[in-house]
Amino acid sequence: MSHLLVAPTRVRRLIATAAILGGLALALFTILKLPLVGVGVYVVAVGSAALVQPLADGTAFDERDEEIAHAAAFWTLRVFGLASAITFPALTVAWGVGAFE
Amino acid sequence: MGDNRFDGSFVQFVTGLLAAAAAVSLALLSNARPLLGVAGYIIFGGAVVVIQSQRDAAFASGARPQTPAEITLTLIGLTSAMVFPGLVAADGLGVFSWTPVSVGIALTVAVLYAIYGIVSVGHRLRGRPA
DSSP states (O other), X not given: OGGGXXXXXXXXXXXXXXXXXXXXXXXHHHHTTOHHHHHHHHHHHHHHHHXXXXXXXXXXXXXXXXXXXXXHHHHHHXXXXXXXXXXXXXXXXXXXXXXXX | OXXXXXXXXXXXXXXXXXXXXXXXXXHHHHHHOHHHHHHHHHHHHHHHHHHHHHHHHHHHHTOOOOXXXXXXXXXXXXXXXXXXXXHHHHHHTTXXXXXXXXXXXXXXXXXXXXXXXXXXXXXXXXXXXX
């Protein structure tokens, strides 16, 4: 069965690619008025991401990935929070002075 | 580590809230919007199951517990991964059409995970997380 195993780096890249493709396909096919095609591509992408992980030759996500996920989650919410704290009051002000609907 | 403060009690608190949300959505929406109620129940109940199984797995392998930021992003991610394809499918079947509000929410979620993806790649390219 060893010929079926995939290097952990490759597994991580495949999962990331599948996630990005799935999300983009969902958005693009919705815009192109082909929503069912979008859902089909999304299901295939997410399904293959789930199927490829057990095929990893070793641990697909180790402690280093955990640290990256930890830091990324922290910085994402910090950036998103700061951006929201600036954007939404600004929109409210713009709405108040009639510059934004 | 300050993170450990949230390990037991925070996760229990979140799962408690989610379980309550699952029950309430089923109870309150069953009359008016049955499909919405069932969808809420499946999403919130599924989130409870996933969080608890992840925590058990983390305990078993001795891994670091998830931080509040990770739990938040996991929850929003799992919910979005089910809700938005569902909405697109409903759109395809003609039982849903996009409004400015739902488009706004979808774009906000897209931006959130775009930031997450960029930050992840940035940390990975730098070799070590800060």
